[in-house]
Amino acid sequence: MQAILLIQTASPFNQAKAREALDLALALAAVEHQVSMLFQDDAVYQLLPPADNPTDKPAPLKAFQKSFGLFALYGIGPCLVCQQSLNSRGLAELVLPEGFQRADSAQIRTAMQQADQLIRC
Numbered sequence: 001m002q003a004i005l006l007i008q009t010a011s012p013f014n015q016a017k018a019r020e021a022l023d024l025a026l027a028l029a030a031v032e033h034q035v036s037m038l039f040q041d042d043a044v045y046q047l048l049p050p051a052d053n054p055t056d057k058p059a060p061l062k063a064f065q066k067s068f069g070l071f072a073l074y075g076i077g078p079c080l081v082c083q084q085s086l087n088s089r090g091l092a093e094l095v096l097p098e099g100f101q102r103a104d105s106a107q108i109r110t111a112m113q114q115a116d117q118l119i120r121c
Contacts (some may be wrong), residue, residue, distance in 0.1 A: 003034045005115035011042035012064060018046055021121035022067045029074035038073075038108060038114070039100075040082040044091055047081065047100070068097045080111060 006025050010017040021043075029035045039047060046064040071077060080103035086092050096102070103111070112118060 001032055001033055001039070002116040003036070003114060004028055004117045004119060005038060005111055007014075007038045007040060007118060008043035008046070009041040010121060012046045012048075013042075016062070017121065018043065022064065024119070024121065025076055026067075026070060026074055029076050030116045035076045036067075036084065036111060037076060037078070037079045038111065040085050040108075042085075042089075044081060044085045044089060047094060047096060048091075065097050068100075072099060078111070080108065082108060101117050 006021060006028075008018070008021050010021060012018050014114060025035050049065065068079075071079060077099060079097075079100045081096055081100055083092075083102045083104050086094060086102070
């Protein structure tokens with residue numbers, strides 16, 4: 001079993017890339033790899049709650065947090081969120097999904113060193 005760190009950098013506005021990265025995490029975990037995640041750069045926007053949309057129009061963004069609920073079932077973790085990325089995007093006080101944790105540069109470096117493989121998505 002390999003320890004794989006998926007480094008997500010894609011915003012939810014590029015839905016194909018962000019969605020494919022989540023699908024990759026689930027697929028790797030399903031074949032018994034030890035998968036952890038790092039949300040960095042614009043990927044932190046995936047952590048925003050779905051926009052309130054009082055009209056009958058579909059929400060502008062995919063509700064990524066529904067997929068995050070599967071992480072515990074598949075044994076994916078830890079799920080790290082780059083604090084510097086949050087700060088630089090005005091999201092320093094964002095409430096993170098359950099099981100996600102903020103990480104500084106030292107914690108990110110440690111996670112990268114502990115992984116057998118790094119995959120940047």
